[in-house]
Amino acid sequence: MSTIDDIAAQWVARQASTQWDNEAQAQLDDWLMADVRHQGAHFRAQAAWLMLDRASVMGAGGSVPEVPEFNDTPFVVTLAPHPPLTRRRILTTLGGGAVAASLTVGLGLAYALKDRVNLTTEVGELRKIPLKDRSIASVNTDSRLEIDLKTSQRDIRLIRGEAWFDVAKDKTRPFVVAAGNVRVRAVGTAFSVRKFDHGAEVLVTEGVVEVWNTNTDTAPARLTAGTRTFAPDAAALKTVEFRPDAVDRALAWREGQIALDNDTLQTAVNEFNRYNSQKIRLADPALNDARLVGWFRTDQPETFARAVHGALNVTVNIRNDEIIIG
Amino acid sequence: MTARSGMCTKHLAFVGSQILPHEAGLRQWLTRAGLSASERDDLVQEVYYRLLRQTSFDHIEDPRAYMYRTARNIMLEQIRKNRVVSITTVQNIDELGSIDIAPSPEQAVSARRELARVMGFIEALPARCRAVFELRKVHGLSQAETARRLSLSENIIEKETAKGLSLILKRVAEDNPPPADIVPAPTRNAHVNY
Incomplete structure (x- = not known):
């Protein structure tokens, strides 16, 4: 006391x-x-x-x-x-990844003046790009975006990977992200889209977005802040979850971090492998379901492997090209 | 500056009857997790601050689990902010999370039990403090009436009130509740449940 x-x-x-x-x-x-x-x-x-x-x-x-x-x-x-923590985090974004920080300054300004921009990030690279309409795009590892800011509509094509958008308000120009057949529309709001082969995951951090599929006649679903959904490529959207904590965690990559909250070791390994050419491999399948909690840097798979070694008491073999656990 | 007074009494009543009884258990766990006394105080104050920020408590089904979850989230945020990932903390936090699913032995705090608890707090106070609290809380007298009855100045009554409340808050923090059930990590669905 x-x-x-x-x-x-x-x-x-x-x-x-x-x-x-x-x-x-x-x-x-x-x-x-x-x-x-x-x-x-x-x-x-x-x-x-x-x-x-x-x-x-x-x-x-x-x-x-x-x-x-x-x-x-x-x-x-x-x-x-x-102010909610997320806001502060957005302002201090990029503190985490040195790679990201060094790239943002140069590229960000260059792109800010153009209506049409194609963006590609390498494995492990994170970019935060201010767009000409004063929206901000944070682009995650191994991603490709084609941005076309037309007068009637702001079109973003997510070819692969993941990006989070803080959309500048402009009622006359809807901001539409296309990922396969999935469409996500916002006016002034913040959300992320991650493209998978079979659909797209959408996380909403602020405001409201509409999600629909060009392959179906179903009316767009409205998603509010704190919700997440997976929109399949072939069918209409089925479920939407309200999980503000999970949404916040899933977007830790904007700061160059991986947030684990009781996730399996297999899930954690998959996450690290998105960001690094030095891949982690689980040699013992019995370890797949071990659960972990913690915050890690995306670019430090070795730190993670050492933590796993300490937590689960398993052997870890660190080589230049890969890390073997178990 | 915003002031909220409408819902406030209801909220305080909820916290008094549903949250305060579990505070000691939470503090015990935080001790076992390796937090220092001042870290525990900071964390508990932050937990109440989060509760204060809630516009409604209607969604809280299990107040004990909610309190523990809030503490856990704050710890995760702090770990993240400090960029310190000590795996001990990590594992302990995991245990804290798994308390969620254990049914709370005190889930239904009956009115009779709560009364016994409150009377126990008052009876344990030093004599003069106790007299003040009995007159004010048991007999519902105002500060002025209490002062007259005890032939003390109102200033003394206020001091005794503050002192007594401090002592009761310490009891709230140290009270011995039934031991918290710490169970192995639950096999919960991993990330996204499509």
């Missing part, structure tokens, strides 16, 4: 006193605004104070009510501006 908790208790006691005025409220606001931990501690102390009202049934001598009756206490909770 910290001093912050004690100070929070003092504030709650003061709020419950008869001498509570605007000046005191302003002082409390200042304290709360200073640190989110203050807000958390204050919220906790208020909850404990209110919880003690339970004891009032002992004074009344009645039976224990199922639902406690709480006074309408004039507690006011102040909210400090606290």
Whole structure:
């Protein structure tokens, strides 16, 4: 228990006193605004104070009510501006990959002035490109994009790989990403598309996008922030999941990172192999289903292999061309 | 600055009855995971801050699991921010995640049990503190009435209130709940469930 908790208790006691005025409220606001931990501690102390009202049934001598009756206490909770983490991450994007950082500066500016751009990334390469319409495209490893910013519509063709878009608002020019037969349309929003042979995965980080398939007559599905879906190439979209945490994790590549949350070793290995020519191979199939949690750099498969060695107590053989686990 | 007061009492009641009883268990786990005392305090405060930011608690089916998950997510974010991937932390976090699926022994905190808990907190206070809390919370007297009854100044009553609440918050943090069930990592679907 910290001093912050004690100070929070003092504030709650003061709020419950008869001498509570605007000046005191302003002082409390200042304290709360200073640190989110203050807000958390204050919220906790208020909850404990209110919880003690339970004891009032002992004074009344009645039976224990199922639902406690709480006074309408004039507690006011102040909210400090606290932008969601994703926003900060977007602003500091590229801190992770040295390759990415070095490439962005030169190429980004060059491309910003053109309406038609073709982009290709090598294995392990990550690029963040501002487009002429002031949208931003983060392009993941081993990907190819053809961008055509027409006056009626902004057309993006994802030939292969994965990209995340922070789309500049322009109602007159829809922003449409094509991946095979799958189409994803946004006005002002942020989302990613990853192309697979049999369809495309769509993750929405902000706003709303519409997803449809040119091969079917089904109406476009609307996806909101925090949702993900897999749109098959041959059929209409079936399921959409609301998984903000998973969406955030799946986009860790924008910072040159791989985020594992109870993923299997096999899944983790596949992820690393997307980014590196030094491939990881699992020699012992029994290890495939071991589960791991953690954040790793996409360009450091050796660090990952060492971590696996420590975590699972398995042999790891690191060579120049490949890493063998098990 | 935004102020929310409408939903607030309801939210505080929820946190008081559904979250606070599980805090001690969470802190015990954080100790076992190797967090220092100040790291535990920071993390717990951050957990309450996240709860404060919720506009609704309607979606929380298992408050204990929700609290543990929130703590786990914050730890993951911190690991990520610091770029430190200690595999011990990694494995322990995994265990924390698997608590999710264990049914909570205290899932239904009955009103009677909660009352016993609250009375236990008040009875454990030092004499003068206890008198203040009994008058204010058991008999529902105001601070001014409490001061008159005990022949003390309102200033002293406020100080005793703060002191008592601090002591109760410490009890909340240290309380001995039933041991948390830590089970092996669940065989959950991996990444995307198409």
